[in-house]
Amino acid sequence: MLLLAVDTATPAVTVALHDGDSVVAEAGQVDARRHGELLLPTIDRVLAEAGLKLDAVTGVVVGVGPGPYTGLRVGLATAETFGLVLGVPVHGLCTLDGLAYAAGIAGPFAVATDARRKEVYWARYADARTRVGEPAVDRPADIAEQLAGLPVVGSGALLYPEAFPDARGPEHQSAGALASLAAEKLAAGDAGGFLAPLPLYLRRPDAQVPKNYKVVTPK
The missing domain is CATH 3.30.420.40 (ATPase, nucleotide binding domain)
Incomplete structure (x- = not known):
C-alpha cells in the first residue's frame, strides 16, 4: 500500500505519503492564497523525499472540507485527476x-x-x-x-x-494524520468510512454574480 494524501481545505497546503504502517514523507505550507501554485510542487517534493515515483501510489486520500470554495477545489481536482490517471481509488475524508x-x-x-x-x-x-x-x-x-x-x-x-x-493545537491540518486515519480504515476493511471525493462547502461561494447587472446586447 502507498497512499498519497492531500488537503487544501484550510490555509495549509499539506501532502503526505503513507505505506500502510507509517508516514513515509510529509510536507506542507500555510498560505491561504496560493493553493494552486503550491500543491503540485509539494507533491513532487514529498515523492522525491521518499525516493518514489507517482506510479507507485496505490490510493489517493483527499480532505473534502469543509472549507472555502477556491482552496478546497484545488485539492479535490488534483486528487481526482491522479486517481483517473493512475487508475487507483480516491478516498474522501472530512478535513x-x-x-x-x-x-x-x-x-x-x-x-x-x-x-x-x-x-x-x-x-x-x-x-x-x-x-x-x-x-x-x-x-x-x-x-x-x-x-x-x-x-x-x-x-x-x-x-x-x-x-x-x-x-x-494542532492549529493546522496534517496530510500525514489524514493518511494515517485512512490507512487504519483500510486495514480494518472500513470502506464505508470514506466519503465521496466531493466538496463539502456548507455555504455558497464568496464570489457571486452581481444582482441587477446591465445586460448588453448587440444592436
Missing part, C-alpha cells in the same frame, strides 16, 4: 476528522477551523476517531455554550479564545 485524529484526545472535544466572515467550521467528537454528527458553520459566540467545558482544537478555536477558552 476536521484529520485534525481530530492528530489531536489524539481520548474524551469528548470539538474541532473548529477558520471559515472567515467571523465564522468557524466545526464538529464534535467522542474521541479522536469518532465524530458526533455532521460538520457545521456558525459564529463562535453562537456555539460557545454548546461547547462549554470541552477542549476545542484547530485554528478556529485559537482565533476566538473568548468563545473557546480551552483552545488547543
Whole structure:
C-alpha cells in the first residue's frame, strides 16, 4: 500500500505519503492564497523525499472540507485527476476528522477551523476517531455554550479564545494524520468510512454574480 494524501481545505497546503504502517514523507505550507501554485510542487517534493515515483501510489486520500470554495477545489481536482490517471481509488475524508485524529484526545472535544466572515467550521467528537454528527458553520459566540467545558482544537478555536477558552493545537491540518486515519480504515476493511471525493462547502461561494447587472446586447 502507498497512499498519497492531500488537503487544501484550510490555509495549509499539506501532502503526505503513507505505506500502510507509517508516514513515509510529509510536507506542507500555510498560505491561504496560493493553493494552486503550491500543491503540485509539494507533491513532487514529498515523492522525491521518499525516493518514489507517482506510479507507485496505490490510493489517493483527499480532505473534502469543509472549507472555502477556491482552496478546497484545488485539492479535490488534483486528487481526482491522479486517481483517473493512475487508475487507483480516491478516498474522501472530512478535513476536521484529520485534525481530530492528530489531536489524539481520548474524551469528548470539538474541532473548529477558520471559515472567515467571523465564522468557524466545526464538529464534535467522542474521541479522536469518532465524530458526533455532521460538520457545521456558525459564529463562535453562537456555539460557545454548546461547547462549554470541552477542549476545542484547530485554528478556529485559537482565533476566538473568548468563545473557546480551552483552545488547543494542532492549529493546522496534517496530510500525514489524514493518511494515517485512512490507512487504519483500510486495514480494518472500513470502506464505508470514506466519503465521496466531493466538496463539502456548507455555504455558497464568496464570489457571486452581481444582482441587477446591465445586460448588453448587440444592436
